[in-house]
Structures are given as C-alpha cells and as structure tokens.
Amino acid sequence: MSAAGEAPPRGFPTAEFEARLERAQRLMAAAGLDALFLTTEPEIRWFTGFLTLFWQSPTRPWFLVVPRAGKPVAVVPEIGAPVMARTWIEDIRAWPAPQPEDDGLSLLAGVFREIGAAGGRIGLPMGPETTLRMPLADFERLRAALPEAAFLDATPAIRALRRVKSEREIAKTAHICRIASEGFAALPGLVGAGMPLTEVFRAFRLELIRRGADDVPYLVGAAAPGGYDDVISPPSERPLASGDLLMMDTGATFDGYFCDFDRNVAIGRADAAAARAYDTLWRATEAGLAAARPGQSCAGLFRAMQAVIEADGYRAGNVGRMGHGLGLQLTEHPSNAAWDGTVLEPGMVLTLEPGLAFAPGRGQVHEENLVVRADGAELLSRRAPRELPVI
Amino acid sequence: MSAAGEAPPRGFPTAEFEARLERAQRLMAAAGLDALFLTTEPEIRWFTGFLTLFWQSPTRPWFLVVPRAGKPVAVVPEIGAPVMARTWIEDIRAWPAPQPEDDGLSLLAGVFREIGAAGGRIGLPMGPETTLRMPLADFERLRAALPEAAFLDATPAIRALRRVKSEREIAKTAHICRIASEGFAALPGLVGAGMPLTEVFRAFRLELIRRGADDVPYLVGAAAPGGYDDVISPPSERPLASGDLLMMDTGATFDGYFCDFDRNVAIGRADAAAARAYDTLWRATEAGLAAARPGQSCAGLFRAMQAVIEADGYRAGNVGRMGHGLGLQLTEHPSNAAWDGTVLEPGMVLTLEPGLAFAPGRGQVHEENLVVRADGAELLSRRAPRELPVI
Numbered sequence: 001m002s003a004a005g006e007a008p009p010r011g012f013p014t015a016e017f018e019a020r021l022e023r024a025q026r027l028m029a030a031a032g033l034d035a036l037f038l039t040t041e042p043e044i045r046w047f048t049g050f051l052t053l054f055w056q057s058p059t060r061p062w063f064l065v066v067p068r069a070g071k072p073v074a075v076v077p078e079i080g081a082p083v084m085a086r087t088w089i090e091d092i093r094a095w096p097a098p099q100p101e102d103d104g105l106s107l108l109a110g111v112f113r114e115i116g117a118a119g120g121r122i123g124l125p126m127g128p129e130t131t132l133r134m135p136l137a138d139f140e141r142l143r144a145a146l147p148e149a150a151f152l153d154a155t156p157a158i159r160a161l162r163r164v165k166s167e168r169e170i171a172k173t174a175h176i177c178r179i180a181s182e183g184f185a186a187l188p189g190l191v192g193a194g195m196p197l198t199e200v201f202r203a204f205r206l207e208l209i210r211r212g213a214d215d216v217p218y219l220v221g222a223a224a225p226g227g228y229d230d231v232i233s234p235p236s237e238r239p240l241a242s243g244d245l246l247m248m249d250t251g252a253t254f255d256g257y258f259c260d261f262d263r264n265v266a267i268g269r270a271d272a273a274a275a276r277a278y279d280t281l282w283r284a285t286e287a288g289l290a291a292a293r294p295g296q297s298c299a300g301l302f303r304a305m306q307a308v309i310e311a312d313g314y315r316a317g318n319v320g321r322m323g324h325g326l327g328l329q330l331t332e333h334p335s336n337a338a339w340d341g342t343v344l345e346p347g348m349v350l351t352l353e354p355g356l357a358f359a360p361g362r363g364q365v366h367e368e369n370l371v372v373r374a375d376g377a378e379l380l381s382r383r384a385p386r387e388l389p390v391i
Numbered sequence: 392m393s394a395a396g397e398a399p400p401r402g403f404p405t406a407e408f409e410a411r412l413e414r415a416q417r418l419m420a421a422a423g424l425d426a427l428f429l430t431t432e433p434e435i436r437w438f439t440g441f442l443t444l445f446w447q448s449p450t451r452p453w454f455l456v457v458p459r460a461g462k463p464v465a466v467v468p469e470i471g472a473p474v475m476a477r478t479w480i481e482d483i484r485a486w487p488a489p490q491p492e493d494d495g496l497s498l499l500a501g502v503f504r505e506i507g508a509a510g511g512r513i514g515l516p517m518g519p520e521t522t523l524r525m526p527l528a529d530f531e532r533l534r535a536a537l538p539e540a541a542f543l544d545a546t547p548a549i550r551a552l553r554r555v556k557s558e559r560e561i562a563k564t565a566h567i568c569r570i571a572s573e574g575f576a577a578l579p580g581l582v583g584a585g586m587p588l589t590e591v592f593r594a595f596r597l598e599l600i601r602r603g604a605d606d607v608p609y610l611v612g613a614a615a616p617g618g619y620d621d622v623i624s625p626p627s628e629r630p631l632a633s634g635d636l637l638m639m640d641t642g643a644t645f646d647g648y649f650c651d652f653d654r655n656v657a658i659g660r661a662d663a664a665a666a667r668a669y670d671t672l673w674r675a676t677e678a679g680l681a682a683a684r685p686g687q688s689c690a691g692l693f694r695a696m697q698a699v700i701e702a703d704g705y706r707a708g709n710v711g712r713m714g715h716g717l718g719l720q721l722t723e724h725p726s727n728a729a730w731d732g733t734v735l736e737p738g739m740v741l742t743l744e745p746g747l748a749f750a751p752g753r754g755q756v757h758e759e760n761l762v763v764r765a766d767g768a769e770l771l772s773r774r775a776p777r778e779l780p781v782i
Contacts, residue, residue, distance in 0.1 A: 010628070054623035056609045056642060057722040059520050059715065079710040082621035082752075096711045098726055100519045126527040128491045129450050136517040137544055153528055202600060209597055214589075214625070217608065218447045230473035232445035234605070237401070251447060319470040320487045324450065331448040335489055361473075 005178060007212060008171040010255045012049055014088045016166060020047060021071065027157040028068055034120030035112060036066035036154055039133040042328040043125065046162060047072050049087045051256050053215075054080065060097040061134040063108050067115040075107045105138060109145040118146050123154025129333055130155055159333045163325055164347040170371050172257035173327060173349055174380050176213060177369050180252050181382035183208045184263045188391040193242050193267050197223055197235035200246070208252045218251030218330050221262070226271035227362030231319070231355075242268025247365065251330040258330045260351050261367040261381045266390045277314070277358050278388040281366040284308040284354035285384070288323070288336075292350065292370055292377035298340040305336070305354040317355030317363055326351050326369060348372045349380070396569060398603060399562040401646045403440055405479045407557060411438060412462065418548040419459055425511030426503060427457035427545055430524040433719040434516065437553060438463050440478045442647050444606075445471065451488040452525040454499050458506040466498045496529060500536040509537050514545025520724055521546055550724045554716055555738040561762050563648035564718060564740055565771050567604060568760050571643050572773035574599045575654045579782040584633050584658050588614055588626035591637070599643045609642030609651070609721050617662035618753030622710070622746075633659030638756065642721040649721045651742050652758040652772045657781045668705070668749050669779040672757040675699040675745035676775070679714070679727075683741065683761055683768035689731040696727070696745040708746030708754055717742050717760060739763045740771070 041055045063075040077097035190203040222228035223246040249262035284305040291304035325332030334342035355365035369380040432446045454466040468488035581594040613619035614637040640653035675696040682695035716723030725733035746756035760771040
C-alpha cells in the first residue's frame with residue numbers, strides 16, 4: 001500500500017523455517033554438534049520468526065536450543081510466551097522472569113539433558129560480530145550445571161546458514177530499499193540551507209515512516225563544508241549552510257529486515273574537491289557492482305573498489321572495510337575487506353561502501369545494496385546519481 | 392521548540408562527567424577494584440557522553456577502561472574516534488576495526504598494563520540485566536593476555552552509580568515523557584475502528600517524532616476484544632474493531648533518554664470487564680505513587696500495588712515485576728518486585744507497571760513514569776485518565 005509498491009507479506013511460511021532447520025542440522029552433523037545454544041535476537045528470529053521490539057529491554061534473557069534432530073525448544077520469559085506460541089515453535093518453556101536467583105537456567109539445563117546434549121558438544125556463537133546475550137555470571141552457572149558438556153564456537157555454521165538469503169528474505173530487503181530510495185529522492189523537497197541538522201534528520205525519518213518503513217533504527221550522517229570525517233554521529237543543531245556536503249546513511253526496516261545505504265548531496269553549491277571525490281567513489285561502486293558475481297571473493301570486491309580509489313590518487317577510508325552483509329541486521333558477515341576470503345554465492349545480500357579521505361578531517365562515503373544473482377549483481381537500492389547533486 | 396515545550400540542552404557539561412567519575416572511583420576504591428572494564432552502550436555513554444546509533448551494528452567492539460585514578464581511556468574502532476574525540480575523553484586509542492585477528496585486544500591489554508591493572512582486580516558487569524558486548528572468544532583471549540588479572544563482577548557498583556539520576560538526566564526523561572503524553576492525548580484524532588493496527592502504530596510513531604522525539608525504538612501493543620495477553624508484539628494487520636481494548640506502550644527517546652509508559656483505550660465501546668480492570672489498575676498505580684517515597688523499598692512498591700489488585704479479587708500479571716528503573720535504557724535496575732529490596736532515594740526514576748489477568752488470554756497493563764523526590768513521587772508522564780477512555 002506504500003508509495004514503494006505492494007509490500008511483501010509479513011512473516012514466513014512454516015516450510016521456510018523447516019528448510020532452515022534442515023540446513024542447520026546438516027551443518028551441525030558435519031561439525032559434530034549435539035545442540036546449538038542461541039541467545040541473540042537475529043539468531044532466534046532466523047530459526048523461529050519471533051519478532052518483537054522487546055529486545056530493547058536488557059532485563060530478560062531469551063534462549064533457543066536447536067537439537068541435532070527435531071524442532072527447536074524455546075526457553076523464554078513468560079511475558080514473551082504468547083508471542084513465541086504464535087510462531088512454528090511448539091516446545092516452549094517459560095518462567096516468570098526476571099527471577100535473578102534462577103533466570104531460566106534450571107529450565108535450560110533440563111532441556112539440554114532431555115535432548116541428550118548435557119554430556120555432548122554444544123555450539124554457540126563466540127566469534128567475530130557475536131555476543132552472548134545473557135549475564136556472564138549466569139553462563140558460568142550454566143556451565144557448572146552441565147559439567148560434562150563442551151561449549152564450542154559455532155560461528156562458522158551460523159554464518160554459513162545466514163549469509164545466503166531466501167527469496168522471501170530478499171523481497172523484504174528489496175522493499176525497504178525501495179522505500180529508502182524514494183525517501184532519498186524526496187530529500188530536495190524536505191531540506192535546505194538554514195535547516196538545523198536535527199530537523200533534517202527528523203524530516204527524513206518521518207518521510208521514511210510515511211512511505212512504509214516500520215522503523216528507522218539507524219539514521220546517522222554529517223554535514224560539513226566540502227566533506228566530513230565522522231560518519232556515525234547523531235545530528236547536531238547546526239543549520240545546513242551553502243557549501244556543506246550533507247551525507248545521510250539509513251538503516252530502515254520492514255518486517256525486521258534492514259536496508260543500509262547513504263546519499264551525499266551538496267547544499268547550495270558543489271565544492272570542487274567534493275565533486276571529484278564523488279566521481280571517484282561513484283566509479284569505485286561501479287567497479288564493485290561489476291565484480292559482485294558468484295565465485296568472486298569479498299576480498300576481490302574490496303580490491304576492485306580500492307583500485308579505482310587509489311588510481312585516482314586517494315587513499316581509501318579507514319573504516320576497516322568497504323561494505324558487508326545485510327539482512328536481519330544492519331551489518332552482517334561477510335566483510336568486503338582484504339582479510340575476508342568469503343566467496344560470493346547467489347542469494348547473498350551485500351552493501352558496497354567505498355570511502356576515501358581527501359584532506360584532514362574531510363572524507364566521503366558512498367553505499368549501495370545488492371543481491372548476488374547467478375549472472376551478477378542486482379541492485380536493491382536505486383543507484384545514486386552520476387554526479388554530486390546540488391539542492 | 393516542540394509542542395512539549397522548550398527542549399533541555401543536548402549533552403552534559405564536563406563537570407557532570409567529572410562528578411560521575413569521582414563517584415565511580417570512590418565505589419571502586421571501596422570494592423578494591425583497580426579498573427572498570429566496560430563494553431556496553433549505556434555504561435560507555437554514562438561515563439563519556441558518547442552517543443551514536445552505530446551500536447546497531449554488531450560488527451565492532453567498543454571498550455572503555457576506567458582506572459582507579461585519572462580519566463577513562465577509550466579503545467575504539469577508528470570509525471568512531473572522531474565522535475569520541477568530541478567528548479570529554481582525552482586518551483583515545485583506535486584501530487581500523489573490523490580486524491578479526493586482533494580486534495582491539497592488544498591495545499586493550501596495553502591500557503590495562505599502563506594503568507597498573509594487569510596484575511590487579513578488573514571489574515566488569517557480569518550480573519543480572521548485563522551482557523558482555525564483545526565476542527566470547529576474544530574475552531578469553533584477553534584473559535589469556537592478562538593471566539595475572541582477576542576479572543570480577545562489578546554489577547553492584549554500576550547499579551549504584553546509575554540508579555540515581557542527575558537533574559540534567561531527569562530533565563531529558565521529563566521532556567520525552569511530556570512528548571509521549573501529548574502524543575497519547577492526540578491519539579483519538581489519529582485512530583479509529585477499521586484502521587489496521589500496523590497503521591495505528593505508524594500514525595502514533597509519526598506523531599511522536601513530529602512532536603520532538605528523536606526516535607521511537609520501542610513501540611509495542613495489542614488490540615483485542617476486551618483485553619489482551621500479549622504486551623510485547625509488533626502490530627498485526629488486523630483492523631481495529633468496536634469493542635477492542637487497544638494498548639500502546641512506547642519507549643521514545645530524547646538525547647538518548649527513554650520514556651516508558653502505555654495507555655489503554657476502548658474502541659467504540661468499553662467492555663464492562665475491561666473497565667473494571669482499568670479501575671483496579673488505576674487505583675493500584677495510585678497506591679504505588681503514594682508509596683514511592685525515599686526509604687520505601689522496591690518490594691514495598693510492588694506489595695502496595697499488588698494489594699489493590701488482590702483486594703479486588705484479581706491475580707497480578709505474570710511479567711515478573713510491576714515496573715523498573717528508567718533512563719539511558721528502556722528498562723534498568725531496580726525492579727519493583729517482591730525479591731528486590733533496593734531502597735528508594737531521591738533522584739531515582741522509575742516506572743510503575745501494575746498488570747492483571749481477568750480471564751484466560753485477557754489481561755491489562757497500566758504504566759506511569761516518576762522521579763522520587765524528597766517528599767514523594769513526582770509524575771513525569773501525564774496521569775492516565777481516571778476511567779477507561781472510549782474513542
């Protein structure tokens with residue numbers, strides 16, 4: 001119903017979760033894991049469809065146990081049991097959390113015993129980009145309650161599962177990318193010189209929600225004469241001024257799936273150095289789009305973009321990489337970085353995010369979103385204008 | 392400039408951070424801690440003022456080390472160094488994260504050595520409502536790099552520091568509470584029977600942002616004939632129908648500070664059972680407000696509300712507590728629960744959140760926000776109407 005066209009249906013059919021579980025249990029068997037132990041929002045949502053903003057509250061832990069055979073078991077606070085009961089999960093154990101003396105630990109240990117994992121190998125995400133979302137002291141208590149169990153890093157399996165998206169997942173990301181693309185296209189009518197950056201952000205956030213975004217959990221940016229060095233700030237009260245380069249970067253969501261891209265616009269007039277940097281980054285992105293084919297590596301993508309930037313005499317920005325995976329989270333594995341040899345496969349959703357610094361404290365970042373198809377990159381964001389727009 | 396009156400200034404003066412640090416170092420000395428080790432957004436923001444939505448990205452860890460004397464040291468990804476440099480923190484060590492083979496660990500270990508904590512007692516939050524926001528495998532590597540250090544739970548110290556708010560903090564919460572109160576007052580003009588719940592939520596989110604909320608990270612609720620059992624869901628596409636009880640619960644933010652309260656309204660007509668439950672919960676909240684004085688305990692607050700609910704023949708809801716602390720996070724220590732003996736002090740900001748179930752799958756929850764003053768509770772939310780409103 002939004003301006004961005006018919007929204008895809010919310011949620012997923014049970015068959016999709018069954019297929020995810022089957023893939024997971026194949027990888028678990030290959031890794032010799034008796035169970036997966038999950039505590040974080042994206043992992044629990046990927047396996048169950050459990051979607052709530054209640055994760056904002058740090059008070060209560062949430063647990064999902066994926067056995068080597070059979071359906072996942074949820075161990076959740078009572079406040080969330082009705083929502084979990086609407087997912088495809090059947091075995092739900094609940095307690096009246098918060099209950100600090102035993103916040104789900106006895107229930108959880110009982111599940112590991114029942115599924116025969118108490119003396120086995122329990123995998124959980126321990127590697128890069130992961131956290132354990134439960135109190136560290138409670139994790140130690142759980143380990144003490146299961147002294148025979150080995151807790152092992154399951155990051156490689158979780159990454160392999162999540163990095164290739166289903167067509168239903170891609171449709172959700174594509175929808176929020178269309179909404180954000182139309183929001184950016186509307187920007188010239190929303191902002192102008194003299195408007196404080198806080199109000200620029202407010203106007204853009206409203207525009208995205210009006211156009212069908214469920215939420216805008218991520219909206220950062222900067223405006224500074226000719227270029228910026230800080231790409232993650234909330235807005236200041238400073239009014240936009242002629243000569244500013246304005247960058248806004250948004251991670252809006254539809255049904256729990258993110259877009260993540262930015263746009264650069266010059267206010268009043270385009271600074272020559274900013275326009276040159278824009279041209280370089282636009283062509284760096286083109287090189288990334290051309291390189292984003294199955295069989296290419298993330299490191300190769302990085303090098304393709306870096307080559308354009310360095311051929312123009314710039315040094316690449318120091319944000320550590322030039323794009324990343326995208327989906328249930330604003331940023332996901334893999335990284336378009338020299339150290340990431342992950343090979344592209346059809347169904348991977350990625351951002352391309354080349355950046356450069358052209359003077360001390362002055363830089364620029366571009367970003368687009370794409371899905372890897374058998375024959376190359378399919379853009380999900382509407383391609384940024386060829387030349388630095390002036391508004 | 393918003394409808395809710397002049398907004399308080401953004402940020403805090405350096406003197407406020409100096410006072411926070413002084414309190415922290417007194418508590419550290421009492422607990423025999425040589426350093427605090429912090430990885431999470433609210434703790435790092437409380438000590439530094441570092442405010443960014445970039446925490447949405449799970450990719451990069453962020454570290455703050457508070458020594459037993461002298462200013463905190465930030466160990467942060469280069470992408471965030473310019474923002475951190477705008478805070479009062481002077482010693483900032485940055486690396487080009489993500490860099491999985493050494494994601495800040497060498498820098499971090501070096502800081503602990505420099506401040507003389509490598510063989511000492513390092514406190515970090517390990518208790519209820521806390522997480523360690525870094526990969527578990529990296530934490531194990533840090534421990535291995537500092538084999539002489541003892542890593543201890545600093546949850547009691549962190550709680551004591553954060554639970555009493557400064558007047559500047561209270562002003563920010565008060566401002567977002569005013570905005571949300573006015574948003575709820577405008578609700579009858581925004582929604583009505585026939586409107587899908589997704590659109591009800593969209594209209595209310597837009598209203599809050601238009602009125603001056605920076606963001607609405609939390610907006611949940613329910614609408615069902617006469618009452619609801621699920622209080623944490625995103626909205627369904629189901630249209631509001633006459634006889635529904637609609638509950639919306641919002642955690643909107645201003646300058647990084649949350650409100651957290653809800654409102655109940657009947658659509659078209661008030662169900663008699665819903666109106667009776669509303670009356671009970673309104674009086675339970677009154678009892679909580681009367682009890683919220685310095686010297687009272689959180690358990691006492693809980694009992695005051697529970698007594699009203701049980702005297703009316705209901706059983707209390709099973710969300711584990713009836714309110715909690717509020718501030719940098721949607722929910723904070725302490726809990727208004729039978730097991731929480733925390734004693735109220737002036738400057739504590741709390742929610743009162745009595746709930747009850749009056750039939751299987753049908754319940755109701757009320758919520759207000761207050762600050763404890765020397766002479767009792769000062770409401771921050773505008774008090775809910777005395778009787779169940781019908782729109």
